[in-house]
Amino acid sequence: MKGNKRSGLSKLLIFLGFLFVIILALVITYYSSFYPKTDVKQLNSTIVIDKGYMIKKFLPDKFNLSLKEIFVESDASFNQDEITDFFILAFNEIPELKENVTGLKAKIENDTINLYINFKYKGLPVESKLIFTGESIDGKGVFHYKEGNVGFLNISKDRIFSNLQDTSIVQFDKDNGNVILSFEGIKQLDIKDVTIKDNEISFVFRGTLKFYNFSFK
Numbered sequence: 001m002k003g004n005k006r007s008g009l010s011k012l013l014i015f016l017g018f019l020f021v022i023i024l025a026l027v028i029t030y031y032s033s034f035y036p037k038t039d040v041k042q043l044n045s046t047i048v049i050d051k052g053y054m055i056k057k058f059l060p061d062k063f064n065l066s067l068k069e070i071f072v073e074s075d076a077s078f079n080q081d082e083i084t085d086f087f088i089l090a091f092n093e094i095p096e097l098k099e100n101v102t103g104l105k106a107k108i109e110n111d112t113i114n115l116y117i118n119f120k121y122k123g124l125p126v127e128s129k130l131i132f133t134g135e136s137i138d139g140k141g142v143f144h145y146k147e148g149n150v151g152f153l154n155i156s157k158d159r160i161f162s163n164l165q166d167t168s169i170v171q172f173d174k175d176n177g178n179v180i181l182s183f184e185g186i187k188q189l190d191i192k193d194v195t196i197k198d199n200e201i202s203f204v205f206r207g208t209l210k211f212y213n214f215s216f217k
Helices: 002-034 051-057 080-091 095-100 157-161
Strands: 062-065 069-079 101-109 112-121 124-137 140-150 170-173 178-181 189-197 200-210
Touching: 002 124, 051 069, 069 080, 080 101, 095 101, 095 112, 140 157, 140 189
Parallel strands: none
Antiparallel strands: 062 069, 069 200, 101 112, 112 124, 124 140, 124 189, 140 178, 170 178, 189 200
């Protein structure tokens, strides 16, 4: 009897020890890989856009007149805090994101936009990182989804783009993983250039008016 009791107690201790090791490994994995480490801005923050300040950003700094057309260009740059605010405004317009996302932060690192997103999964705070590159193609600002992850788990572009819907300014090329910024309703306005550097995103906007119906006699 004593031998059986000792054997049963040993098995119980081994089981509890094994269970403890598993729990400890899970806790270490969670805090080392998934727990948020980036200082983000809360999604419920009040974002105030200074219209006068924004208008100054878009004031033309280049003007050209020819016999065929007239065009103006403006160079508008946005820092990391401004980009973060724009993302917060956009996320708050999407109910599915607003329910789960708690905060985010946009960072410019080298020539990429790194978006850090804090959200709740099964009640636990988790952080994801999405990386985009930017360029101008055919008069549009194209931001290509390069890669993303939650901890050591990769996030596919299909996962990111599957439920996103186009708007009048932002369209989604789901096959290629592109976020496209364009002004479909304003045919004369193009995005001539997109540059990501020095902790800023810079856009060169060009407005063009062609003299199709004008002729000299």
